[in-house]
Structures are given as C-alpha cells and as structure tokens.
Amino acid sequence: MAVDTYIEQARTRARSEQEAIAEMRDAYETFINRVQQLQPEQTPSSVAGLTTAGGVTHLSADASNTDGCRPVRRAFAETIRPHSVADIDQTESLLETIREEFTDAIAVALAPTTEASFTPDLKQMVLAEARSRKSEATALRKALEREEAHLDEAGAAIDNIIAWIVDANETPLTDLGFDALQQRHDTLASHRDRCEEVARDRQEFLRKTTNNSVDAGVRHRSLMPYLYQDFSVDHPVLATVARLTETCQGCQRTVRDHLVRRA
Incomplete structure (x- = not known):
C-alpha cells in the first residue's frame, strides 16, 4: 500500500536553503x-x-x-x-x-x-x-536547522508506521484469526494516536520562534510559505500525517468488516 509522504522532499528543501542562507x-x-x-x-x-x-x-x-x-x-x-x-x-x-x-x-x-x-x-x-x-540570516539559518531536525523526528515516526502497514499487508486478512484481527485493529488505533501526537508536536513547533538576538528572530510558521511555496501542499508534515491517518482509518474499517463476519 503506497502512502504519499512529503517529508523527504521537505528535508531536501530545508538542507538546500540552509546552504543558500x-x-x-x-x-x-x-x-x-x-x-x-x-x-x-x-x-x-x-x-x-x-x-x-x-x-x-x-x-x-x-x-x-x-x-x-x-x-x-x-x-x-x-x-x-x-x-x-x-x-x-x-x-x-x-x-x-x-x-x-x-x-x-x-x-x-x-x-x-x-x-x-x-x-x-x-x-x-x-x-x-x-x-x-x-543577524537575520543567522537566525534564519538556525530556524532552518531546527526545521530539518523536526522533519527528521516526524519522518522517523511516520516511516515506522508506513513500514508496519506495508509489512502487515503481506498477510491477507483472510489468513488471520479473530484474535489476530483484533490485535491488528488495536495496532492501527495506536498508529492513529501516534499520528495525532506528531500533528500536535508539529503545531507546537510552528508556534515557536528561533532568535539570534533581541532584534533578529524567525517565527517557525512564517517559514512554511517561504520554504514550501513550490510544493503541492502548504504543510508537508501535517499533510503527510493527515493522509496516513486516513490510511489507518481505511485499514481499520476493513479489519472491522472481517471481525464482524467472524463474530
């Protein structure tokens, strides 16, 4: 199952902009x-x-x-x-x-x-x-470094969930018993919770500011249109998390259908 992610593209953009700044x-x-x-x-x-x-x-x-x-x-x-x-x-x-x-x-x-x-x-x-x-350029460079670090953290969590989904899909639901289906449903629920956590962390990060001095600071939210204006989405992390959450929800619905038939 393919899940679109913009994280690596965002990482590349953040790194290249750091070099330019x-x-x-x-x-x-x-x-x-x-x-x-x-x-x-x-x-x-x-x-x-x-x-x-x-x-x-x-x-x-x-x-x-x-x-x-x-x-x-x-x-x-x-x-x-x-x-x-x-x-x-x-x-x-x-x-x-x-x-x-x-x-x-x-x-x-x-x-x-x-x-x-x-x-x-x-x-x-x-x-x-x-x-x-x-001084402003120095503050911007620091903010970009923090953006890249945050992308790495969010990307690791997202990659783990995607890897689990890909691995789980190797086993057809028809081959699983009731308990295994229930466990898969619960795991998908945990992944949805993790997606919500990543989204909350991202929103908290966007509300922060990186300062270099009293007069030079960069609001993280202001980086988004500056960094990702050429992307198909305004917020790569939030867009990726939203799609991954939808994928987990879809998988859960399918698992529930099988659970109902087994009950």
Whole structure:
C-alpha cells in the first residue's frame, strides 16, 4: 500500500536553503569587512552625505562631482547581490537590489546620480544595516536547522508506521484469526494516536520562534510559505500525517468488516 509522504522532499528543501542562507551570511560578512576598510570622506557641510538628526535621516546637497560611494556599490555587487533572493532573475538594477536588501535612504545615498559623499555617518548606517541583515540570516539559518531536525523526528515516526502497514499487508486478512484481527485493529488505533501526537508536536513547533538576538528572530510558521511555496501542499508534515491517518482509518474499517463476519 503506497502512502504519499512529503517529508523527504521537505528535508531536501530545508538542507538546500540552509546552504543558500549560509552563503548569504558569509557574503554579508565579506561586505562588512570590505566597507570597514574604506576610509570615509571628511567633507565640509556643503558636500552631500547621509546624516541623522533626531532619528530622521537626511540627504544634504552636494556641490562636488566625486563618487565616493562607488567602492561601496562595487563591494555590494561583488558580495551580496549574487545571493540576493530579489535578484535571482537578474532583471533589477543594482540600486534596486540595494533598496531591497537595505533601505530606500541608503540606496538613494549610494546612487551615482545623487553625488553623495561617503561620510562617516553613511558608513556607519551601511554597516549597521548590513550587520542587521547578517543577524537575520543567522537566525534564519538556525530556524532552518531546527526545521530539518523536526522533519527528521516526524519522518522517523511516520516511516515506522508506513513500514508496519506495508509489512502487515503481506498477510491477507483472510489468513488471520479473530484474535489476530483484533490485535491488528488495536495496532492501527495506536498508529492513529501516534499520528495525532506528531500533528500536535508539529503545531507546537510552528508556534515557536528561533532568535539570534533581541532584534533578529524567525517565527517557525512564517517559514512554511517561504520554504514550501513550490510544493503541492502548504504543510508537508501535517499533510503527510493527515493522509496516513486516513490510511489507518481505511485499514481499520476493513479489519472491522472481517471481525464482524467472524463474530
């Protein structure tokens, strides 16, 4: 008897995404190191730059034509952009990718048409945003590791039930006596209880959050559409458990029919 399971497919997806996020995190680390080595321009107030006052970011006018932000854009293009989810189709511009990964204000300040200087304030804002994105990537990687571990645990329970069903089906019900039929019915009931337990554990897992810091956390439930958007089901574990429960119920009905005839 075949029982559709999405667990192994989900495991593969979780592992591949862990690798992608690890590469993104490393890209942010490389970008941060490169920007840290850049010397900001000590410019007078008449030269453009990104400044912060009272919690509000301002972009001042610039009378010069220097492009002090070019090394920052180059560092971003060579490190973060190749791993940007928003840039997979290679249709968006570099500044659009910067806007997606950072903020509108930083993208505007780094634009060559803005002619902004790479001021100390701008440098710190870029570094702060990059560190924040790196922390988020670390939290996401940890959440994916927990997802894979949970898939392993749920998969082991499901595989055991499926293996029992496959083995039990090797013996026709007509070859079993009343006591053996009753035992099979009871075992199927136990398997249904185990399926319910796996489903409860999964729901509890989805309600949790993986944190990397005070500002970086990933709600497990939010991983589902992100991870499994290309799947035919939204929740691989719950869908598998639901189908397995239906299979056990069907087997029980068949066994009960035989029990009634033997009574």
